Each structure stands twice: as structure tokens, then as C-alpha cells.
Amino acid sequence: MKLYGKYFMIHFKSTMEYKTSFLLSCIGQFLVSFNVFLGVYFMFQRFSKVEGFTYNEVLLCFGITLMEFSLAESFARGFDMFPNIVNKGEFDRIMVRPRNEILQVLGSRIEFSRIGRILQAVVMFVYGFTVSDVHWNVQKIAAVLFMLIGGTVVFGGIFLIYASICFFTLEGLEFMNIFTDGAREYGKYPVCIYGKRILQLSTFVIPYALIQYYPLLYLLDRGKSYYILLPLIACLFIIPCLLLWKLGVRHYKSCGS
Amino acid sequence: MKKYFAFFRLRFSMGLQYRAAALAGIITQFVWGTMEILMFRAFYHADANAFPMTFQAVSSYVWMQQAFLTLFMAWMMENDIFSAIVDGNIAYELCRPIDIYNMWFSRSLATRLSKAVLRCMPILLAALFFPAPYGLMLPVSLPAFLLFFLTLFLGTGVTVAFCMLVYMACFFTISSAGVRMVAVSVVEFFSGAVIPLPFFPDKIRRIMEILPFASMQNVPLRIYSGDLTGSAMGQAVALQLFWLFALTGIGKLLNALAMKKITVQGG
Numbered sequence: 130m131k132l133y134g135k136y137f138m139i140h141f142k143s144t145m146e147y148k149t150s151f152l153l154s155c156i157g158q159f160l161v162s163f164n165v166f167l168g169v170y171f172m173f174q175r176f177s178k179v180e181g182f183t184y185n186e187v188l189l190c191f192g193i194t195l196m197e198f199s200l201a202e203s204f205a206r207g208f209d210m211f212p213n214i215v216n217k218g219e220f221d222r223i224m225v226r227p228r229n230e231i232l233q234v235l236g237s238r239i240e241f242s243r244i245g246r247i248l249q250a251v252v253m254f255v256y257g258f259t260v261s262d263v264h265w266n267v268q269k270i271a272a273v274l275f276m277l278i279g280g281t282v283v284f285g286g287i288f289l290i291y292a293s294i295c296f297f298t299l300e301g302l303e304f305m306n307i308f309t310d311g312a313r314e315y316g317k318y319p320v321c322i323y324g325k326r327i328l329q330l331s332t333f334v335i336p337y338a339l340i341q342y343y344p345l346l347y348l349l350d351r352g353k354s355y356y357i358l359l360p361l362i363a364c365l366f367i368i369p370c371l372l373l374w375k376l377g378v379r380h381y382k383s384c385g386s
Numbered sequence: 387m388k389k390y391f392a393f394f395r396l397r398f399s400m401g402l403q404y405r406a407a408a409l410a411g412i413i414t415q416f417v418w419g420t421m422e423i424l425m426f427r428a429f430y431h432a433d434a435n436a437f438p439m440t441f442q443a444v445s446s447y448v449w450m451q452q453a454f455l456t457l458f459m460a461w462m463m464e465n466d467i468f469s470a471i472v473d474g475n476i477a478y479e480l481c482r483p484i485d486i487y488n489m490w491f492s493r494s495l496a497t498r499l500s501k502a503v504l505r506c507m508p509i510l511l512a513a514l515f516f517p518a519p520y521g522l523m524l525p526v527s528l529p530a531f532l533l534f535f536l537t538l539f540l541g542t543g544v545t546v547a548f549c550m551l552v553y554m555a556c557f558f559t560i561s562s563a564g565v566r567m568v569a570v571s572v573v574e575f576f577s578g579a580v581i582p583l584p585f586f587p588d589k590i591r592r593i594m595e596i597l598p599f600a601s602m603q604n605v606p607l608r609i610y611s612g613d614l615t616g617s618a619m620g621q622a623v624a625l626q627l628f629w630l631f632a633l634t635g636i637g638k639l640l641n642a643l644a645m646k647k648i649t650v651q652g653g
Contacts, residue, residue: 153564160571168580172429174587179432303410307417315421322428323421 132228136236144241151241158245162195166253169317180322185260187318190345192257193273194316195250197280197340203243205285207235208292215295218383230378234292263348272344272357279360280340284309286370287335293370296377308335316341339363389484394492401500408504411456415509419452423520438584441519443611447582449513449522450607456501457542458603460549460573464494467553468562474651487641490553491634494546526612533619537606540626544601547633548573554637557644578604584613595622598629 144151169191173184182190211234214220223233263269291305312335315323320331320342331337339359346352426444430437439447456462467490470476479486513522525531552569556562574580576599583591583604594600605622608614614622 149559150564154567157564157567157571160568161574164571164575164580167575171586171590172581175436175438175585176429176433179428303407304414304417307414311414311418311421315425318425318428323424324427327421327424 133232133236137239140239141241155245155248158243159249162246162249162253165195165314165317166191166249179318182319182322185257185262186345186349188253189257189261189263189348190319190341191317192250192253192255193276193345194280194313194341195246196254197277198284198313198316199243199247199250200277200281201284201288203247204235204239205288206243207237207239208288210237211292212295215381220381221383224378224381231289231374261348264350268354268357269348272347272360275357275360276340276344279336279363282364283336283340283366284312286367287312289367289370289374293373293377296381312337319345336363336366390488390492393489394496397493397496398500401497402504404501405504408501411501412505412508415452415455415505416512419448419509419513422448422452427520439582439611439613442523443613444582445516445520446523446611447607447613449509450610451579451603453506453509453513454502454538454603454606456505457498457538458545458577458579460545460570460577462498462501463549463552463566464490464497468556468566471553471556472562472651476648477650480645480648486645487550487638491546491550494549495542498542498546523611525610530609530612530615533623534606534610537609537623537626540623540630541602541604541606543630544598544626544633545573545603547630547637548598548602550637551633551640554640554644557640557648573599573602576600577602578607582608584608596625598633601626601629 169184169187172179173187177183179187214223214234214237220230223230226233287305287308291309294305316337320338321328328338328342331342332339340363343352343356343359347354347356423445426441426448430441430444434441437444451458470479479489482489510522514524515521525534548569552562552566555565559565576594576597578600583594583600586594595604601622605614605626609619609622
């Protein structure tokens with residue numbers, strides 16, 4: 130943990146050397162996810178409801194999903210650059226150090242410009258909260274907390290899978306975007322609007338629905354009370370991800386020059 | 387002209403080499419397209435009357451968008467160009483007896499086209515076999531189809547011309563990341579990549595349709611899906627031509643300015 134703090138400070142200092150660029154990147158990050166919001170906004174200018182969800186409810190859903198994703202992304206995005214690390218054989222360096230590999234990869238890149246996106250997530254989150262007609266009580270606040278924890282873990286797990294696959298393919302696979310950026314993009318609406326098949330898939334294969342749709346139903350007083358615990362169950366998703374990573378590390382052959 | 391064509395050919399055949407990447411791209415775009423259509427379906431079920439296009443037209447729009455994604459996506463810029471400007475390799479390019487604007491233009495055009503050639507066919511074929519309202523419909527008529535191709539090229543030209551402005555801006559700002567991201571999000575939103583332009587309220591849409599961004603993917607995709615016809619179509623094509631010349635003109639001007647004060651970096 131102390132080591133991570135150190136990595137954090139190094140990246141922070143180096144980012145601060147280029148202040149204008151940093152600021153513009155922040156704005157850029159902000160705009161990218163703001164686009165998604167505008168998309169939702171203008172769709173609801175035309176339609177009042179989708180699958181029984183109103184604009185306010187969708188916003189709440191969007192805010193929470195974006196928050197989950199941003200949290201996971203801000204510290205797990207080091208995995209994004211992982212193909213480069215494997216490609217250039219830099220993973221050798223990581224292996225010889227007497228520290229946990231995952232921690233080192235995480236520390237290899239911390240993107241402060243994601244602050245823009247986190248800021249956007251916070252704004253959406255707060256906005257979603259204030260406009261929603263949810264009657265808040267302790268259980269519901271707990272549900273939101275669980276969603277954030279579960280969501281961060283699940284998205285972190287997906288980043289981990291992305292990196293683990295690189296051990297075998299040596300390059301990043303574009304289609305993994307479906308599960309990372311795609312999930313964020315489509316998480317703006319409750320999963321159920323994409324139909325029953327997608328809902329089943331995202332319940333049992335990759336537990337998106339457990340961190341988004343079911344707890345959301347609970348917040349809106351439409352779900353059963355055990356839905357509150359589902360995000361925590363979703364955390365189990367990290368186990369197969371870690372196993373895949375372990376397998377990958379064992380499979381790793383150094384390459385590059 | 388011949389030398390720029392050579393650059394074009396070189397890039398084009400280079401782009402064709404990345405078949406594995408293309409396969410991954412095809413899968414990705416296929417899933418994105420499906421999800422997008424499922425989302426529109428939910429809205430269609432919610433209120434069919436509020437739908438500004440027929441559902442079939444929306445499906446065709448989405449599939450065409452996914453198939454020709456590489457032609458229009460603003461984030462697909464040439465990283466070599468940015469790094470050449472930042473690390474000083476630009477010096478080599480300047481030594482050559484060619485116009486840098488034209489060279490980059492033909493290179494970017496070639497990259498986009500080669501990627502699209504590799505990717506579009508499987509997506510289009512598969513989309514044709516989707517059941518009725520969800521799949522790609524056949525073109526409405528032969529003239530409309532030809533016009534679709536014409537506007538597809540014009541739209542690509544406008545997109546590349548716009549990206550050239552971003553490269554040129556990099557000469558002045560050096561660090562490209564910020565400008566690039568802002569430009570990309572603006573393009574995405576105003577070109578109809580987030581949601582198709584007909585879904586916007588009328589007042590906003592009218593303004594958006596005049597902007598150069600609407601001349602990118604909006605025109606060809608809507609002509610194909612039969613949403614844009616008659617005099618509105620003629621206007622849109624004229625506007626495309628206008629923006630193509632205007633953006634190229636501004637780009638060349640910026641290029642000339644940049645060449646006057648260029649600093650070669652790196653060591």
C-alpha cells in the first residue's frame with residue numbers, strides 16, 4: 130500500500146509538469162462521458178419512458194454505473210497499457226522485483242486526467258440522486274455502497290482479464306472493449322432494456338446486472354430485499370480473473386528487444 | 387499528384403495487412419451494432435409514434451455506421467503524425483520535396499479506406515441476414531445507392547480534412563492529447579455518432595445540420611436508409627462539398643502558418 134502511494138506521487142508530479150495539457154485532457158475526459166449523458170437526455174426529450182424506467186431513474190442508473198466504472202478505471206487502468214509492457218519485455222523487470230506483480234502493473238500508470246471523468250461521474254451521481262424519487266433509508270444507502278464496491282471490483286476484474294489475455298496474444302484485443310468501455314456505454318440504461326437474453330448473459334456470465342439492474346430495482350422499491358446483497362456476490366467474479374492472471378504469469382515468455 | 391497517390395497506395399496495402407485486428411474489430415462492431423439496435427428497440431416499444439424514422443431505417447443506419455466506422459470515427463487519427471511533430475521526426479518529412487498537407491491527407495485517407503474495406507463486407511453480409519426490422523435493408527433505389535457511395539466518399543473527405551486541422555493544431559500546442567480529445571467529443575456528438583441527428587429536437591437539429599460535422603457520417607447513412615430524400619438531400623450534398631473545400635482551405639492555411647514558425651523538437 131505504501132508502495133502504491135509512492136507510485137501515485139511520482140505520477141502526480143510528472144503529470145503536473147504539463148499543466149495545460151493536463152487541464153485539456155481533463156476537459157476532454159469530461160466531454161467524452163458528457164456526450165453519453167446528452168445522448169440519454171435527448172432520447173428522453175422524445176420518449177417519456179423506456180421499459181417502465183423514467184428519465185430520472187435512468188439518470189440514477191447512469192450515474193451509479195459511471196461512478197463504478199470511473200473508480201475501477203482510475204486505479205486499474207494500468208492494465209490498459211499492459212500490452213506494451215508485455216510486448217517490450219518489460220514484464221521481466223516486474224517479475225524480478227520482490228513485490229506483487231499486480232501492484233506494480235497498477236502503479237505503472239495512473240491517469241490523473243481521469244479526474245475529468247470522475248468529476249463527471251460525481252456530477253451525474255449527485256444529480257441522479259437529487260432528481261430521483263427514491264425514499265432513502267439505511268438499507269438503500271447500503272445498497273448504493275455495495276453497488277459501488279461490487280462495480281469497482283467487477284470492472285477491475287475485467288481489466289485484469291484484458292491484461293491476462295495479453296500473456297497469450299502479446300497484444301491487446303480490441304474486442305475486449307465491449308466489456309469495458311462498452312459496458313460503461315450501455316450501462317447508461319438498466320440492462321433489462323436490451324432484452325431477456327442480454328439480461329441472462331449479464332447475470333450469470335459477467336455479472337453486470339448484479340451491480341446495476343437488480344440493486345437498482347431495489348432502490349426503486351420494485352425488487353426483492355435480497356437484491357441488496359447481489360453486488361457483494363458479484364465480487365466473487367474477481368476470483369476467476371485472478372486465476373486467469375496466475376495462469377498467464379506462468380505462461381509468460383519474455384519477448385521484445 | 388503521382389507521388390501522393392504512391393503514398394496512398396503504400397498506406398492502403400499496409401492497412402490491409404492487419405487482418406487479425408480487423409477480425410477483432412468486426413466482432414466488436416457487430417456486438418456494438420446489436421446492442422445499439424436493442425436499445426432503439428426498447429425505445430420503439432415504449433413509444434412507436436415518437437420515433438422520427440422507421441425502425442428499419444434506424445437498423446440500417448446502425449449497421450452501415452458500424453460497417454464503415456473506420457471512415458468516420460474521429461478518434462482514428464494517425465499517431466505517427468502526432469509523434470512526428472512531438473519528437474522532431476517531422477524534420478525528415480520536411481526535407482522531402484512534397485507538400486506535407488497533401489501527403490498526410492492521402493495517408494490518412496488510405497488508412498481509413500483500407501480498414502473499411504477489410505471490415506465492411508462481413509458486417510454488411512451478416513446484417514443482411516438479420517430478421518426483417520433488425521437487419522440491413524436493401525438500398526431503396528439504384529440512384530440512391532450511387533448517391534450513397536458518392537456521399538460516403540465526400541463524408542470521409544470531410545472527416546479527414548477535419549482531422550488535418552487537429553494535426554495542424556498540434557504544431558502550435560505541441561502536446562496533442564487535450565485538443566484531440568475535445569475535437570473528438572465534439573465530432574462524435576454533432577455528427578450523429580451518439581444518436582442519429584433525426585432524434586434531436588427540430589430546432590437543435592436544424593443548427594446541427596449546417597455544421598461541418600453533419601457532413602460526415604450523417605448524410606450518407608441517412609441517404610442509404612431513405613430518411614434523407616428530395617431537395618433536402620441536394621442541399622446536404624452541396625453542403626458536404628462546401629465543407630470539404632472550406633476545411634481543406636483552412637487546413638492549408640494553417641499548414642502554411644505552421645511551416646513559417648515551425649520548431650523541430652527532440653534531440
